[in-house]
Amino acid sequence: MTSASAPAKKTVKKTSDAKTSSKKSTTPKNTAAAKPASIQFSAKVIDPVKHATNALVVAAYEGLKLSPSASSIDAADAHQLTALLKREGFQGKAGQSILLLNPQGIAAERLLILGFGGLKDGSVSVENYRRAVQKISEALKPTPSSDVTIALGEITVTDQDINWQARQIAENLGQLEYRADSLKSKPAEISLQLKKVVLGTAKDQVPNATKGLILGQAIAKGVNLARNLGDLPGNICTPTYLAEQAKLLAKGQAKLSVDVLEEKQMKELGMGSFLSVAAGSEQPAKLIVLEYKGGNKKDAPVALVGKGITFDTGGISLKPGPAMDEMKYDMCGAASVLGSFRTLVELQLPINVVGVIATTENMPSGAATKPGDIVTSMAGLTIEILNTDAEGRLVLCDALTYTERFKPKAVVDIATLTGACVIALGNHATGLFSNNDDLAKSLLKAGEESADRAWQLPLWDDYQKQLDSNFADIANIGGREAGSVTAACFLSRFAKKFAWAHLDIAGTAWRSGGAKGATGRPVPLLVQYLLNQA
Template identity: 70%
Template sequence: MSFTAKVVTAPKQRSHCLVVAVYEGGKLSPSAQAIEEAGGQLGALCKREGFKGKAGQTLLLLSPTGISAERLLVIGMGKAPVSANDYRKAVDKGLLALKNTACKDLCLCLGEVSVKDRDAQWQARQVAELLGAQQYRFTRFKSSSPDDNFAPSKIVFGCQETSQVNLAKAGLETGAAVAKGVALARELGDLPGNVCTPTYLANEAKQLARGQTKLSVKVLEEKQMKELGMGSLLSVSAGSEEPAKLIVMTYQGGAKSAAPVALVGKGITFDTGGISLKPGQGMDEMKYDMCGAASVLGTMKTLIELQAKINVVAIVAAAENMPDGRATKPGDIVTSMSGQTIEILNTDAEGRLVLCDALTYSARFKPKAVVDVATLTGACVIALGSHATGLYSNEDSLAEALLNAGEEANDRAWRMPLWDEYQKQLDSNFADIANIGGREAGSVTAACFLSRFVKKTPWAHLDVAGTAWRSGANKGATGRPVSLLVQYLLNQR
C-alpha cells in the first residue's frame, strides 16, 4: 500500500473513488462545492438521500457527473470546526463504507477540513492508521479468505494548499508505521497459546532485528535468570513445560550518550491461574495475557519503520502460567532479583511476579524513564471499562507526558492513585511483601507492588486489561497501547 499527498482539483482527479466532506446542515466543503458546480447534482442527491452531514454519515455514488473518478464517497463531518473525535469517526465510517467495493485507488480530499487543534499531519496520520486497522485480518488458521474485496494499493491525501503537502506526507508515513506496529501486536495477541509461546515471542523479536543496524536482541534463558536471582519470574514458569524467556531489545536511534527509555512488557503467553486455577468460562481469552509484551514488540516494529532518532530498551518477561506438580503453591515464598522476598498468596497474580524482576533488570540500562505495560488486573476493567488504560506513576511529569500522548494518538489513559496508604494492604507476616492486597483497590495495590521495584527511577505502569482486547462477537486484540507508546517516544526526540 503506497501513500502520498498532493494538492488536488477534485473534479479532475482520477481515482477509483474520490472522498469529499460535507458538514452538518448540508454545508459543502470546497471540494464538494467544486463538484456541485461541475456537475450540478451533488446537493440534490444529498437532499434526496437524506444526507445531512452528521459525523460518520456516508453516501456512496457511482459514476456521478462532473468528476473524473469512478465513484464519489461523501462523508459527514459534523459541525464545523470539526472535533478530533468527529474527524476520526467520519474517516473510519467512510473507509468502512468502501468495504465491499473493489476500489484500489483512493483520493481523500480532507486537507481542507479544519479540525480543532490539529494540523494536516495529524489528519493524514489518522487516515493511514484507520485504514491499517480496517485492513487487519487474522486469517492464519482460516481455510478461506474473507469475502470483502476492499484492499486499496494507492492512497492520495488531497491537500488544499502546497504548505500542507510535506506535513501530510510526514503524517502518512507515521500513520502507516504505527499501523504496522499495531497489526503486529494484534496478530501476536490473536495467536493461540499453543503457537505463541515464550520461545515464539523470543523468535519474533529476533526476526524484528534481522538486517537492522539500530536494533539488537538478547534472550536470557532460565539458567541465566536463575544466576541473576530472578526467583519471582521463575516461580511463574515452574509448572510449565514451556521455558520462560527474558527478551531484551536495544534500539539505538539517538546519540550513544543519551539515556534510553525502557519499555517493559508482561508476556504471559497463557494464564490458567496456576494452582489458583481460573474458572473455565472465558479462559480461552487468557491467550491475551501477553498483550503487554505484544504492544512492546509492536512499538519496536514502528520505531524500526520510522528509523526514529531515540534510544529505547524493551524488555519482555515471557512465561506460561500452568498448574503442575512443580508449580508454585499459594503460601510459597520466593526471592526476587532485587532481594525482596515475596509471599505468593495467589498464583493468579502472576503478572506482577514476572514484571518485578524485569523492572529490576531494566535498572542496569540507567533509563531516564521506565514504562511497563501489562494486562494486570480485572479490577482495572471494573474501574475504567474498555475505553481508558489505567495509568499509575511515581512522577507527575512522566504521567502527564503519557496522558498527553494518549490524547494526541486517540489511545487514551486515565491516571489512578498511587498513594502510600494503599501499600499497607501488601504487608505479609512472613515475607517482605505479599503479591496481593485483598479485594479493595486491586489495580492500585498491583501498581503499588510494582512501585517497590523501581526505586527512584521515573516510572509509569499501564494496566491494559480492559483495552488490549475485545470480547464477544468481535473478539480480538486491539493493538493498544502501541499508538500511545509511539507518540510518547516520538515526543521525546
C-alpha cells in the first residue's frame, strides 16, 4: 500500500543542515549577491561641442534630421557630419548607428550617431527609443571607452518624460556590469569598461533625469543578480547557495530579514509534496523566506513565490540527455524573486513584500519519488505523481500554502514551469494565469510599461477535470493537451485564499542556442508591478 506522505528516505548520517558529507568543496566560488563596482550615472547640462568624453552619443531621425546636439556638432565642422552621413547611406532608422573615431571640431574622442526613426509631431515612438538605446552598448563594445556621454535628453518621446528616458538608458547600460564568463580561468578581454555615464539634458530636467537613472540602475542590478544565479552551474548554485545569497542580500538591511527553513521544519509543517521532489537528492532542500518591511505595519504585503529547482534531471521520469545542461536554469523563478528584492533594497520602496522560495534539486536515486507514488501536500490534498518531471508545481503548492500565514493582499508565483508555455508563446511573452482580474490587469500593465510583457491564458474550470485521479485528490499532470493551463490549474487549487497570479517564465527566463544564458526576466515586470503598488 502506498502511504499518503513523503516517500521514506534511507537513514544516512547528516550534518546539522545537510545531507551531504563535510568534504571540502572543489567548485569555484561565486558570490552572486555581492555588489560589484557600479557604473556612475549622472545627469547634467553639457555643451556637445566642448564636452570632453571618451564617446559622445547623439541622435538623428529619418530624413537625415539631426537632433540639436548633432546639429551643433555639424555646424562646428562646416557640415561635414551631414556630408558623411549622406555618403554612408545613413537613413536615421531606429537602431541604425555610425561610430566616428577622432571626430573633427569637438572635444569628444568618439562620436556615435544613433538613429531614432521617424518623428511624429516632433516625437519618437516608445518602441523606437528603446530600440535605439539598446544599440548603444553594442555600438561601443569594440571601443575602450570608460566615460560615455549621452546627449539624448533633448529627445521627446511620445507620452513619456525625461524620467522614463533616463531609466531606459541606465537599465540597459547597467546590465553591462554583469559578465557570464566569471568562472573562466581567463575571462575574455573586453574593450568597453564603462565607469561613468553622463546624460546630457536641460537644467530643469536634471532632477527628474537623476531619479530615472537611479531607478534604471537599480532594476539593472536586480536583473544582473537574476542572470548571474541563472547562469551558475548546479554544482555551485545549490539550494544552500541560494539561501546564502538571500542572507547576503539582507546583510546590513534594516528593512529586510531572511529565515531559512530546513527539511526537518518542512516535514513538521506537512510539506510532503515539496519533500517528495527533494527525496532523490543529496542536497538539502530549503524554504527561503524574505520579509521586506518598507510600508506601514498594518499594510498587507505582496508575496512573490519562486520555484527554485537548482537542477532538474526530471527525476525517475528522466529527461533526454541533449540540452540537459540547461536545466540549471530551472531556478530562474527563485532568481527573479532575489533579483526583485535586490532592486527593492536599492530603492528602499515604501511597500511590504514577502518572498518565499522553494528550492531543491530533482534527482533520480534509490530514494527518489516514483511515478504512481501518492504524497500529501501541506494543504492536506493528496497528489498522485504521474510524472516526476512535473516537479515545479509540487514544490510551489506547498510554498503557496505556507504563504497564507502572511495574509498577503496579492500573491505572484514565478516559475519555469512548462515546456508547453514555450510552444505557446515562444520567448517573447511570459504566460500569465490568475484567479483575480484586477491582479492580472495590473501585471499585464506592468509588463507593457517595463517592456517585459506577459500574455494572459485561460484558467477555466473546464480544464480542471484533466487533473482527476482514481487514487488521490489530484494528479500532478493533465496530459499533453493544454499543458501550461493544467499546470496553472493545479496551482490554483492551493491559491483559493488570496488573489493569485502565476507567471510561467519557461520561455522568457532563458535563451538557448549560441547566445544561451539567463535573461533576468521577469525582474523588470515584477519591479514595475511593485512600483505601481507602492
